[in-house]
Amino acid sequence: MAEAAIDFTGIVVSRQNFREHDALVRFLTSQYGFKTFIARGLKRPKAKLAGVTLPFTLGDYVGVVRAAGLSQLRTAKGTQLFRQPMENIVTNAYATYIFDLIRAAFPEGQAIPRWYDIGKAVLLGMDRGLDPAILANIVEIQLLPAFGVAPQLRVCAICGRDDRPMDYSEGAGGLICNRHWAQEPYRFHASAKAIYYLRRFSVVNINQVQSINVNVQTKAELRTIIDRIYSDTVGTYPRSKRFIDSLGQWNQDFKPLKPRNASNGEQSK
Numbered sequence: 001m002a003e004a005a006i007d008f009t010g011i012v013v014s015r016q017n018f019r020e021h022d023a024l025v026r027f028l029t030s031q032y033g034f035k036t037f038i039a040r041g042l043k044r045p046k047a048k049l050a051g052v053t054l055p056f057t058l059g060d061y062v063g064v065v066r067a068a069g070l071s072q073l074r075t076a077k078g079t080q081l082f083r084q085p086m087e088n089i090v091t092n093a094y095a096t097y098i099f100d101l102i103r104a105a106f107p108e109g110q111a112i113p114r115w116y117d118i119g120k121a122v123l124l125g126m127d128r129g130l131d132p133a134i135l136a137n138i139v140e141i142q143l144l145p146a147f148g149v150a151p152q153l154r155v156c157a158i159c160g161r162d163d164r165p166m167d168y169s170e171g172a173g174g175l176i177c178n179r180h181w182a183q184e185p186y187r188f189h190a191s192a193k194a195i196y197y198l199r200r201f202s203v204v205n206i207n208q209v210q211s212i213n214v215n216v217q218t219k220a221e222l223r224t225i226i227d228r229i230y231s232d233t234v235g236t237y238p239r240s241k242r243f244i245d246s247l248g249q250w251n252q253d254f255k256p257l258k259p260r261n262a263s264n265g266e267q268s269k
């Protein structure tokens with residue numbers, strides 16, 4: 001009996017060759033979380049699926065979705081391309097890393113509609129010209145609870161106050177106000193600006209961010225702080241992060257590609 005194909009909405013997060021003429025396309029879907037689809041004949045000339053399965057395409061697709069094993073991609077109904085992550089190597093590297101990190105936090109097939117929404121907001125944000133290093137920071141901070149690490153980033157982890165200068169302490173489990181600094185020798189000695197952004201990133205809705213201007217010094221400090229939190233308490237380091245580290249882009253101002261026109265993305269069939 002033939003399995004029924006159904007409609008789904010998703011973001012292509014990776015594509016790799018499979019067998020002689022096929023490809024494996026991994027999506028972050030809005031309904032089923034991460035799912036890997038076999039796209040038959042994708043490598044044949046004029047394959048219709050080739051243009052609609054480029055990484056960081058968002059769209060409505062039709063396929064046979066299986067609970068386990070490979071699903072099967074049939075066709076696309078309408079897709080949107082994002083110019084920044086496709087054409088800018090730095091933005092592309094960050095988009096790859098961001099979706100790798102989300103994937104590290106959730107098993108394939110687990111429905112994660114909130115993270116689909118955040119992934120979509122990241123791509124839209126990139127096309128608005130937001131700094132991808134900062135978008136990565138926001139995702140890294142908001143993903144911490146999914147990795148079983150939920151640092152206190154709202155108030156002092158020790159006394160609950162929020163009206164004093166703060167620092168970050170892994171021993172205390174998050175922010176600590178300056179009344180306890182003397183008893184926390186391994187606190188991060190973070191700048192007030194970096195602490196401000198850590199707190200803001202933990203609650204910000206990317207869809208509502210119009211611009212983020214973090215100076216290069218604070219950007220580098222945030223990178224160091226978040227790397228330390230990840231290496232000490234999460235232990236996940238996707239391969240794509242290594243490429244980002246080699247770019248050293250967090251140490252520079254980000255310059256997006258000039259918008260080609262006023263609209264975000266392009267429609268294709």
Ligand SMILES: [Zn+2]
Pocket residue numbers: 156157158159160161176177178179180
């Ligand atoms: Zn305190």
